[in-house]
Amino acid sequence: MKNVGLISAIIYTSVSVIASGLFLLATLSGKYTVIERAGGAAWVFLLSMIILMPLVTPMVKKRLQG
């Protein structure tokens, strides 16, 4: 059970970090302030985490526990 939580956390956190990284990359094409970029990346990270947590945890649980 502990493994499920840890593996899930690694997956959804990584994907969320990648999502906010992609957001930051996208902002390079426009004239945005650093704060806007950082705030936007944080918001994207938060929403991505919220979306992914309930999706990833059951998937990992199912995969690991057969």
Place this chain on the structure above:
Amino acid sequence: MADKSSKKTSLSLGIGGMTCASCAVNVETALKGVPGVKNAVVNLGTEKALVDYDPSRASLAEMKKAVDDIGYSAVLNTTTLQVTGMTCASCVEHVEKAVGDLPGVAKVVVNLALGKAQIEYAPEITSVTQIKKAIQEAGYGAVEIAEGQEALDREKEARQREIRRQLTNLIISGTLGTLVMIGMLQPYWIFPLFVPEWLNNKVVLFFLTTPIVLGPGRQFFVNSWNGLKRGLTDMNLLYATGIGAAYGIAIVNTFWPDAGFGGKEATFYEAAALLTAFIILGRYLEAVTRGRTSEAIRRLMKLQPKRARVIKDGQEVEISAEEVQIDDILAVRPGEAIPVDGVVVEGYSSVDQSMITGESIPVEKKSGDEVIGATMNKTGAFKFRATRVGKDTALSQIIKLVENAQTTKAPIQRIADIVAGKFILGVHALALATFLFWFFVGFGLWFTPESSLLLTPYQLTAIGAFGFSLLVSVTVLVISCPCAVGLATPSAIMAGSGKGAEYGILFKGADAIEASSKLQVIIFDKTGTLTKGEPSVTDVVATEGLTQNEVLRLAGVAEKNSEHPLGEAIVQGAKERGLKLEDAKDFNAIPGHGVEVQLDGRSILLGNRKLMAERNIPLNGLTPEAERLEGEGKTAMFVAFNGKPAGIVAVADTLKETSAQAVAELHRMGLKVAMITGDNRRTAEAIAKQVGIDRVLAEVLPENKANEVKKLQSEGLKVAMVGDGINDAPALAQADVGIAIGSGTDVAKETGQVILIKDDLLDVVAGIQVGRATIRKVKENLVWAFAYNTLAIPLGMGLLYPFFGKVVSPELAALLMATSSLSVTLNTLRMRGFVPAIRRRGQAPALRTQPVQAS
């Protein structure tokens, strides 16, 4: 009772703190996660979870912990017992173990100094009596403390606690939120004239908003975090994200105005404050109004008498009604409620049973008559022997049935569940997409400094791409709440099943209510359903050489041991004519055909044409006579003696007073009505004609009734079978809706999905009308809830902005969301005044049909 050795049992567990459909899904998920729990169905409306579990693997305490852990509360009864005989710490352990091992006990805390045990338990699994017994068996004494009995209705108490909590939150958030709003509006319109400038100071606003977010708003953060830890999302998360984002931006713009989030003019304190206040307003109103939709069940619960007077050693001793045991003799005085079910052993009185049966006229009770617990003794005093106590009483069975109906889910609810269950994730995804769109595209294309929030005077001049996109994104989170979708079905089902119970119509599940609303054909069993089931002999035809009395005597001898209503009528008819009925041998009942017996070595055969044909009995001139009698609606039975025809005995039943009216009303409602009977076609059609039935299924053997129902179903029709619930069990089970009529108070034994306590066919009509009204209400609610979300989400996403330069503020979104849930609940509450049309009309005596003789 749940037995720890049994493989599976079910429990109805009260759940507190749920606010929306996703809460219900979360509680279901948490309960299903407990090892040993096989299934859990949560009804938001009733705030109950129906849990199927293996008591040898899952305990009540584990289930309670699972529910409590995700931010909700499992509502259990608590009782405090005075425990005597404890002398040391090990005694505490003994008592705790004895009580804690009981299957329905979640928690037990024993205080040695006070000699008290406080116990949290599920009464439907373990009663206080059983707890006391366990303590006594462990070698100690146990007495219930009186104060504990005053808190019988825990569910009501929990609801009131929730109402009080939300009211306190509302007062705090409402008062401070109004101040924050006035402060934010200070520079605008007429506000500078009477609002001091310091109230618009952002630091002051910070100090006014912070108690709201950290006080009343704390619940959203705590609950959503508890859920997220377990991979669960609910409405709290939407609110927490929305409130948190607005509050966070406000803080940054107050203390670090140059950080690039829009500066001091773009603080959203009023958004954070009013968002919290409106969400709490919604929760408070929901808690208040939702309590009212379950009033019917509470009224039933209130009927449960608290005290009983038991006769012990010739003395009347007052005890708790819960402690009454089977075979106890109880005394009841005039004006008192009867505590449990029983049989009168002494005395005479009239009893008002209207609260259980709906029958308004008091019923006379004498020695040998049954009395129902919770009914009201009117005039005399009597003593009775308890036959059913605790959870077996008629009232408890009715309450359980109604509760179960309210806890089950109607098929129509699946749509709502699917939507609500996946909605939260969808909304967050939508909020993310909305944010990205406005950040990268929308803001650059359409933003103007004159932009403003809908219905507010101030402008968003200083806001940047991030602040604007975040604002719209938060609004999407708040405005999309599917609370109304989640409430639409269960609240209406709860109101409908309660309304049915008021009229003595018990739906066994939400699916029965929905199926009742879709019926196209109603099949009535004839004997005992359309008719009174008390037939009498009307004609006797004798063949040459025999007298009428001889034929009737032969028929009486054949039916002497029969329990069939027609047989009993013949025996009664023979006795009335003073005929001596000898004991026959080798009684052989031939289902659907008749009987055969042996008398002094010669056979007597009594039955229909088929039986006579099978035994090669020539009917000679009897056939025209039989046809004449059958044409008059009588049941003609042939009698053969020693292989030769002897005559005919005709028996007729009496139609019930309301049969014709009920059939006429069903026709008016657009339903087809059929009659099913074992009688021959001629008799059946004569009776059908009298009541106005258009389709007759005659000469159907009892075992084939279910096949006839199946045949109609194969034509694509939704069929209800109305029968007495025992003889017609297979047909009742086969029908889309089995309606068991005249069940009296032993409702738990019935096969039907709809149980009618009274023996009145108008209740069949009333039941269908309640079903239709309930499902109409469900549809209205769903249409409203889906329409709200369909319209509100595009508005929240900023659809109006490119055209009008206005966006919906998060606080307006919260108000819209609260209004949507409230309107669904209020719409459901309109059912409180619902009276089935047949009952409204039924009150006019002119429309009551007169008793009709079936012959």
